[in-house]
Amino acid sequence: MAMNHSPETQSKLIARVKEVTGRDLREWFKIIDNGPSFLRCEERANWLAEEYRISRGYSAAIVREHERQRTWR
Template sequence: MGLNHSEETHQRLVQKVPECTGREMTEWFRLMNDGPSFLRFDERVRWLLTEYALAHGHATAIVHEYDLVRAHRRMG
């Protein structure tokens, strides 16, 4: 699967995640770290959708942002 929207749309979704989900991105990242170790993007999105009843756009934005942060940490 993967990210199917523009970077601008992604950033807008990321900004709205706390308001729409009641959790900050850092909390979502913690849940992702502690959750099942799915390798595929779509498996992680599906897990958020079913486990936390998120909208697809928010789940996709969380997983994509999580991947970006983790990649940045590895490079830094």
């Protein structure tokens, strides 16, 4: 699975995260921070998809956004 969506696709996925998954980004970021310590983003995305039964596209977008925002903290 590709972890890099186009910027347009990434924005569209992030805008719909709460509607599609029932959780907002803040909740997903907390889940990622408290989850297993994977070294690779792809591993985190796969874990989210499997553990929380969300699509791989949304899990990849959430992980990518988490990484992007983490670098700005």
